[in-house]
Amino acid sequence: MAPLAGSTSLNFTITSVTVGSPPVVNFSVTNQDGVAVAGFAETDLRFNIAKLIPGTPTKWQSYIYRNQASSAHQANQERKSTSTGYRFGTLVDHKNGTFTYTFATDITNPADVVCPAPCTDADGVALDLSYQPTLTHRVAIQQGNSALPKANAIYDFVPAGGAVSTMRDIVKTSNCNECHNQLTVHGSRIETKLCVTCHNPGSWVAGTPGVTPNTPVDFKVMIHKIHQGEELPSVKAGTPYKIGNADFSTVVFPYSAVALGDTRACAKCHTNSATGPDVGRNTPQGDNWKTQPSKAACAACHDDVYFGNTSDLLKPYQTVRHMTLISDAGGVPVENPADSLCINCHSTGQLAGSVEAKHDLPNLLKAEGLKYVFNIRSVTNSGPGLIPVITFSVDNASGTPYDIKTGAQFLDANASLSLLVGWNNIDENNTGSGSHPGQPFNINLKGANAVCDAGTFICTVNMGANTIPLGATGSGRAALYGRVGVDVDGDTVVDRVRVKAAFKDFAITDSTPVARRQVVDINKCDKCHDQVSLHGDSRTNEPGLCVLCHNPSATDVNRRPKIASGPGTGFPDGSVTLDKKTEEAIDFKRLIHGVHAAAKTLYPVAPATVGAAGHGFRNKGLVVCGYNSSVNDFSHVRFPGILNDCTTCHLAGTYELAGKWEVPTASGILGSTVKATPDPTGAIGTYAQQLANQADDLNITPTAAVCTACHDGDVAKSHMVLNGAQFELTQDAINTSPVLEACAICHGPGRIADVKLIHGVK
Template sequence: MKRTLLLGRMGRIAALLTLLVLFGCSDGKTGPAGPAGPEGPAAPPPIEVSENPTALVPTVTSVTINSAPVVEFNVVDQDGLPYVDLPSIRFTLAKLLPSKNGDSSAWQSYINRTEAPNGVGPGTQETIQATSDSGGTLENHQDGSYTYTFGTDITAITSPLAVVYEPELTHRLGMQLSGNDQPVANTVFDFRPADGETMGLDSREVVKIENCNSCHGKLALHGGGRIETKLCVTCHNPGSTDANSGNTVDFKVMIHKIHRGEALPSVVQGGEYAIYGFRDTKHDYSDVVLPQDIRNCSKCHDANDAATPEAIGWQERPTIQACGSCHDDVDFAKGVDGGHPGGVMTDNADCTVCHKEGGFAGSVVASHATLNADAAKDFKWNILNVSNTAPGNFPTVTFSVVNPNQDNASYDIKTHPAFSANARLSIDLAWDTKDYHNTGSGSGAANVISFNALTTAVANADGSFSATSTVALPATAVGTGAVAIEGRPAADFDGDNVYSDRLPVKSEVGFFPITDSAAIPRRQSVDNAKCNNCHQQLSLHGGSRNGEVQLCVMCHNPNNTDISRRPADPAMALDGLKERSIDFKRLIHGIHGAAKRENDFIVYGFGNSVHNFGEVSFPGIISNCETCHVDEAYKLPLAPGVLASTLDTGPLLADPSDDVNVSPSAAVCSSCHDSILAKAHMTQNGGASFDTSQADIDNFSVIETCQYCHGAGGIADVKTVHKIQ
């Protein structure tokens, strides 16, 4: 929305001239008329300004430092209209200390405060913390431009920390717009006060917010007002410490420790990692689990991104502070006795003597290598053909295994040591692609046909192999089937000639017609790349099933539950259930939606192992279905053919006709919204059922009507109630 302001600066000048005329000197007599004056200036045009903006864009135009800095800036909305109602703003200011003596460069705030411990944590000492400016003045020019004068004279700071003004260094002004229900915006302005230069400066760009948000959705901290890492570092300096915990809040240390969480050596040994924030609120990160390998430093620090030229620093400039943040069981000052084989280290001057290519400890990159994942990149499965796929037949799958890094050279899986006794290579078949159910396969209602490709495959002359299923497709099979190659080659990393290290090679999926004239692929609801934003490459079931959701849904289909892995007596199960649906649409929502659920989502797996996902903390925005889904696949109604999910398999495990099911839409929604009240809403308002059969759904005895309210354009459209932009 916009509104019009009629009085600009020219208007104010005109008003002042009018007052001078009205109240000027006079002797009381009317004088003769003077000559006509020149035509006055035209009234300023009305100014269209923003009202109720959905986004704000601040732009700093200049910073002048003689004593207290003076900042000139503009604020416009998403349409470029001036925003004149700025109620709340914060400014920070820091200088960039250059790298020296092995130290990395570091931001140092000019504005600091002391914090005293309040007895809520183990800290006992008063500490220094960087903060934002206070006591400044904001002048609103009513045209979208503003002037802010700092309350702090940064050229003469002596307490609580003496910070020398060094105008020849890069400086960063941080700006936070938030509060009073206005859209949140952060921006920074890098400049060199000595000459006013703003281009080509060293600005220590080691990570960008987009890398963070690929997993977190949208980081919004400190009440939601800080959303940009470039702003974060202006306060989270090396000298800033939380008094209550005694822990530094230096960004590189704090973020590394948070993300390693429960795997921190200090936590493993029984300690905790916590920071006390606003109003002494404790934030305990001791149970944080990073959903990928902690050694994948490039996930955040992408040296190949032109926007983060300093991201390569983790490889080239190891420091006690950065390395010790993850390896917090090492006391560098004690040398060997402190767990540091390189001897006593009290500064960073000599770190690269050992930590380099050819050095005693090798390069930092080599130390953080994920050997299994890296070696797996030398293998690729290819599905070349599937034949003999009519109902009742034994399908034959022709495939190859190649090295994509060596011009797709073929592997001989019969002789290559990577496919020795500790390797695994399986071919899976499932049907039909409308929604997998696999009834009549002879191996259970929810199981795929799976056979060992290493033992059944026959070599072809062109380097490929053919393997024939040991189980026939049922005579009742219809539609389109799916074929997958999944497994793991083996490697020998320690050189003992035992190939036992599992390599998680990405699984491959293809489709073949059974009774269809041509193969019809299964719907694509989620994107593998979106999963890997957080997970790097999903690798499950002992490293056999990797990075391919289209494989997961073949087994995790609507008929499948964990009944074969659970105690026979439900009373012995951790959740007291006879079984749990592991249909993918329920399983994944149940795992990721733990914070929304009222009941822990517990699944029994291989070897009767118990997996309680009740403590999973989703790092993104749980309501944003587009974090995982593609093409608005989360919208109602669901795709035609989506089956109900089995809640109780009944007396006959191989026969889904006696299953007790939850209807499809309710199966999805109740996996997060699992409360009694939510289920009552679904059954009473949407025709959903938690006690039905697939036959009742197929013959329209049970009809879900959820889409009438929650479908596109409905009064409670999923996209609206989930606040998906």
């Protein structure tokens, strides 16, 4: 036996459930070492039981409801609580790691099963809480003590005996955890199989009669609507999606090969396919979304659709009537057919087409993109003062080059193909490129800039006058990026098809090419994003490309609105920008942390003078201006995982202050530029002159540049300054300063405030 205290994990196993009158549950608990534990208090454990009602589709139905004076019709658990409305049975600790719980509720006795009025779902359909012993039942246990490790247990059984044949196993918790790290709601509920024992059609939040409708918290409705978020037709029409005080109207689903917010990648969460790109996500009923569509599930996302003759007057966003061709036995059209009939039209070869086909664009785009491989074959003549000679091809999956000069997919207006060349790989800043601030050479390969062999289709880049600067040293990097134009879904519209970017390092003064440090794993990014593709679907799934432009010297200053006349003409106009800044650093190590950290308070939008509450960590928001001065406000980002778990994105150890990061400046890691045009008066040069001169740029020392991307408060900044960090200093001054960042002394591996320890990285 082992004590509960000190356990780092708990494993509950339900060994049997019998239903004679009140259900009796036998279970055991072990710790991380497989050793039995004992000593739970009654207040630690919570129990629930539900039945699975057959149908197309099936649905869970709770037996236990909280009897309370509330606006919520709430399925719940049996738990020991001082709050009203809860019941608790008898918990017996056998002192050997096994336990028995006898429910307080006798589910076999209708008089003992409480269903608060109105005993209906959110739409007024009566609930059936009768005991049906031949149906599949589920018992769920939650370890609810916040001082102990989170743990849930699930047990499916048929009270009358025999194997469980009817199931509703649709979403693996591990699928959710690809984005959410560990799905955790209501304290310690971490398993989707537990969630559905309460979140089924009988749970809902009451609206205001005659004013607002009831809000279902049925799992299939709630989860679809939460993830659809700001793309919900209702939200776009001005009705926020709220459950109680929680507002999910700004959620943006990040996983898509189409665009952020596109939720058609259904198999990300539920699939029955044990092969292909979604292997490992499969569950027995994972394909129900395409084989058993229902009004509740489909209208969760498509909530502008109404079924029947009239819309719900309390839902003004319902503007699309769902027509039906289904008739009853007498030939009269059925205006609101049963869910089981949906498949009659929503299937292959039928009028509406299959549900799968309607949601298949992300898969089609990804499959087409895999047919193309960008290939930089060689970089020669790459020394200082020389014009590099770069050969490349765009190959098929077998390695045979395409003819990019005649292939329609390369000539289409939706296609693009370009090459970047940057340096130095210790930390790119592209000094001397002539493209500012800190930008690499960028050559458009559609047209005369690519010269291709008519037989092999291997091409050479015409670099023009783009020479490697005389002062360049070390190694550089060439990167190929773009997209092809193909109609992937047969709708006669040519689609932009993303192709994974590629790069090749080359020597400038090094004897052999030296690669830049690699700190993130794109496969980790893709768990949440499917494909990381930005800037017009052309920079795709390759961080090694991103860092060429998003380097320490780069800011968004060229994309900021400019002063049109008077003092400071031509310089950025901070008075008209959302963040009131003249530029923002876009160095990758700073930008990506800031984007994901988001803000606690959003920037106010006129006429408001105070910003709304955000869902992030930073004190200040993050705004980056893009092409055509587009405003990209990342303050509202809602990071779905555990923000302080560095391994969500990073390769092992690369987030720690070790190696080059122990003494980053001495190791060649550059500070992040925060002011590429430090003097708007023009005293040290015109806007163009200041932009071209990296020597006058003001920077944050490297470690502080990373840490303040999240920890941006004044107290944190003061702490960093006291320990060697410097803000708004030229790179030369940083390099020669007698004051060095001493962060690793306390925050290095094994030290008193180790980054890994402080962030709670397991």
